[in-house]
Amino acid sequence: xxxxxxxxxxxxxxxxxxxxxxxxxxxxxxxxxxxxxxxxxxxxxxxxxxxxxxxxxxxxxxxxxxxxxxxxxxxxxxxxxxxxxxxxxxxxxx
Amino acid sequence: xxxxxxxxxxxxxxxxxxxxxxxxxxxxxxxxxxxxxxxxxxxxxxxxxxxxxxxxxxxxxxxxxxxxxxxxxxxxxxxxxxxxxxxxxxxxxxxxxxxxxxxxxxxxxxxxxxxxxxxxxxxxxxxxxxxxxxxxxxxxxxxxxxxxxxxxxxxxxxxxxxxxxxxxxxxxxxxxxxxxxxxxxxxxxxxxxxxxxxxxxxxxxxxxxxxxxxxxxxxxxxxxxxxxxxxxxxxxxxxxxxxxxxxxxxxxxxxxxxxxxxxxxxxxxxxxxxxxxxxxxxxxxxxxxxxxxxxxxxxxxxxxxxxxxxxxxxxxxxxxxxxxxxxxxxxxxxxxxxxxxxxxxxxxxxxxxxxxxxxxxxxxxxxxxxxxxxxxxxxxxxxxxxxxxxxxxxxxxxxxxxxxxxxxxxxx
Numbered sequence: 001x002x003x004x005x006x007x008x009x010x011x012x013x014x015x016x017x018x019x020x021x022x023x024x025x026x027x028x029x030x031x032x033x034x035x036x037x038x039x040x041x042x043x044x045x046x047x048x049x050x051x052x053x054x055x056x057x058x059x060x061x062x063x064x065x066x067x068x069x070x071x072x073x074x075x076x077x078x079x080x081x082x083x084x085x086x087x088x089x090x091x092x093x094x
Numbered sequence: 095x096x097x098x099x100x101x102x103x104x105x106x107x108x109x110x111x112x113x114x115x116x117x118x119x120x121x122x123x124x125x126x127x128x129x130x131x132x133x134x135x136x137x138x139x140x141x142x143x144x145x146x147x148x149x150x151x152x153x154x155x156x157x158x159x160x161x162x163x164x165x166x167x168x169x170x171x172x173x174x175x176x177x178x179x180x181x182x183x184x185x186x187x188x189x190x191x192x193x194x195x196x197x198x199x200x201x202x203x204x205x206x207x208x209x210x211x212x213x214x215x216x217x218x219x220x221x222x223x224x225x226x227x228x229x230x231x232x233x234x235x236x237x238x239x240x241x242x243x244x245x246x247x248x249x250x251x252x253x254x255x256x257x258x259x260x261x262x263x264x265x266x267x268x269x270x271x272x273x274x275x276x277x278x279x280x281x282x283x284x285x286x287x288x289x290x291x292x293x294x295x296x297x298x299x300x301x302x303x304x305x306x307x308x309x310x311x312x313x314x315x316x317x318x319x320x321x322x323x324x325x326x327x328x329x330x331x332x333x334x335x336x337x338x339x340x341x342x343x344x345x346x347x348x349x350x351x352x353x354x355x356x357x358x359x360x361x362x363x364x365x366x367x368x369x370x371x372x373x374x375x376x377x378x379x380x381x382x383x384x385x386x387x388x389x390x391x392x393x394x395x396x397x398x399x400x401x402x403x404x405x406x407x408x409x410x411x412x413x414x415x416x417x418x419x420x421x422x423x424x425x426x427x428x429x430x431x432x433x434x435x436x437x438x439x440x441x442x443x444x445x446x447x448x449x450x451x452x453x454x455x456x457x458x459x460x461x462x463x464x465x466x467x468x469x470x471x472x473x474x475x476x477x478x479x480x481x482x483x484x485x486x487x488x489x490x491x492x493x494x495x496x497x498x499x500x501x502x503x504x505x506x
Contacts, residue, residue: 008288009119044122054404055105055122059281064399066385084284085117086124086401 002075004034005082013040027060028071030081045083055086097134098158101125101301114218114293116300124401127158127301131348138349140320143312148172150206150309156345157210157309158302165213166242170205171309173197175317175467180435181448185455189465191323193314194438196473200237200261202230202394202441203310203335203471208295210306212238215293221245222292226283228276228331228394229258230472235295236265247292249279255393255477275388277399296334307335311342314467320352324464325359325415327454329447329471330371331395333402336362340409361415362406363450365390365425365442371403375417380407391422391480392442394472416459420449426480428452432470439474447471 001021006014014020020037024030035042047053051071058065059082065073075081101110105123116125138155146152150171159165174194182190198205208231212223223239224247225231232248239246246267250259251274263269272279283294293299315322322343328336340360346352364372367390374383383403388396400406410417420428425442428449433439440448451468460466474481493499 005285007285009117009122012119053122055117055124057281057399062278062281064277064281064385066399067387082281082285084281085122086399 001077002030002079002081004030005080007083007085009085010041010044010083013044014038024075026071026075027058027065027073027081030075031071057084057086058082059084095130095133096160097130097155098160099128099130102128114215114220114298116298125301127305129156129158135349138351140316140351143316143351150209150306150313153309153312156312156349158305159210159213159217163213163217165209166216166238167209167213168199168205168237168241170198170209172313175314176436176438178436181432184431184435185452186462187455187460187464187466188462190451191314191318191465191467192432192436192438193310193467193469195310195469195471196438196440196444200230200233201473201476202234203307203469204230204234205238206309207231207303207306207335208234208238211293211295211299211303212242212244214302215295215299216242216244218293220291220293222247222290223295224248224283224286224290224292225295226276226280226297228396229254229262229476230394231296232262232267232269233258236262236267239267240265249283251275251279255479257476257478258393261476276397277385277388280397280399296332300334304334304338307338308342308345310335310469311339312346315346315352318465318467321354321465322346322352322356322358323467324356325361325460325466327361327363327447327451327466327468329392329395329443329469330362330364330403330406330417331397331400331443333362333371333400333406336360337402337405337409340413357413359415360409360413361450361454362410362417363447364417364419365392365395365446366419366421368392368396368398369419370398370400371406372417372419374403375407375410380411383407390425390442391477392425392446393477394441394443395446416454418450418453420446420453424449424453429474429481433474438470440470441472441474441477442480443472444470444474445480 004020022033103118103123106121178190195203222245225235252271368388381404385399388398425445429445491503
């Protein structure tokens with residue numbers, strides 16, 4: 001089982017759970033499993049093309065998955081998957 | 095009447111009450127401070143600004159701090175805008191200006207954003223100020239927290255330049271050196287923010303912090319006689335300040351503060367050793383900014399996963415600017431060129447800005463009459479070692495304390 005770390009803004013979806021365990025072989029199927037247990041995660045994490053949303057950073061054992069294999073990244077037993085909102089911001093339009 | 099109405103998601107428009115948060119719960123988009131522009135328009139005038147203090151606080155009406163809130167200030171902002179005739183002559187530019195933000199209290203532009211952020215946080219009752227930093231931000235946060243009498247935690251990559259570490263340490267913050275690069279420090283702090291009651295300047299109070307950057311462009315316009323230049327060259331780290339300069343231009347125009355209605359081209363500068371925004375700009379998908387592992391001496395802008403990167407490229411394309419990048423050698427040469435021609439010693443990030451300015455000028459981007467402003471955002475003493483290790487003393491001689499020795503060694 002791999003362990004998801006759920007950030008504050010998404011904990012409403014996980015009934016307040018900070019961590020969620022799922023069984024999966026890669027990151028894409030881990031997100032599917034998370035969504036099966038707590039519906040809504042897939043929508044929040046992936047865009048209409050099925051890719052990670054722009055403001056979502058996902059770290060597999062502290063490595064940014066975008067620097068590696070992305071959603072194809074292999075997930076092994078006891079791996080930790082952290083979802084972290086990107087930090088963009090400040091006023092843009094009036 | 096409060097001038098701040100709330101926060102709004104830049105992507106999906108969901109509105110939130112004013113609070114220390116930076117992420118939309120609906121779409122993870124960034125949150126922006128929303129002002130009551132209608133009432134501000136009645137009181138924001140050139141005259142009112144000109145009568146204000148010689149600091150960022152002359153633009154207080156356009157900053158997210160209410161009138162009754164005491165500010166935490168060290169006299170930041172209103173730094174010199176210098177006409178650079180000698181550098182201009184080298185580059186064929188007759189109207190080149192340098193905004194010398196190394197003249198700020200802790201010698202970088204970060205004092206602008208931190209003064210605003212800590213003023214906001216203190217008024218909200220925060221007792222501890224924190225940040226993830228490549229050095230300059232930590233320096234400013236430590237200084238302003240000391241000034242405000244607040245506890246302070248700064249998180250930095252463990253291998254930061256010694257001069258930066260020393261000048262941060264002078265203010266005795268809790269200094270957390272993280273075994274990782276800035277992106278890793280930032281990720282750690284993004285996770286910590288949920289379990290600490292702290293105001294992280296560049297994370298949970300970012301919508302307020304970011305607003306301070308606008309003052310750099312407000313000042314530039316005022317110092318040019320309430321005119322906007324034709325082009326501004328801006329270094330890109332996270333892209334946060336770049337985005338704010340576009341907003342500052344919008345406000346200068348909307349409030350009728352500047353003559354003319356032409357938006358300057360906004361041009362971004364990166365080091366090739368950490369150029370995710372430049373890479374995207376050069377690709378056929380400029381809004382797809384892919385992270386990189388930074389490897390450059392321009393540490394203060396070495397952010398491999400720039401949060402505002404896509405907005406930078408959107409603005410560059412909208413305004414007719416470009417994003418360019420320079421090598422490590424070009425950064426050092428630009429630091430020397432600026433020092434030699436204008437007497438201004440800038441850090442490596444300033445070397446990136448001047449390097450890109452030089453590169454574009456030599457490639458014939460301008461005819462020579464355009465009004466061009468380069469933002470020099472930090473002081474050279476912060477990264478002095480890059481000159482020392484690269485033949486920085488080419489004109490040095492050693493002599494005995496005698497006229498004979500002088501005449502032997504120095505060819506007059």
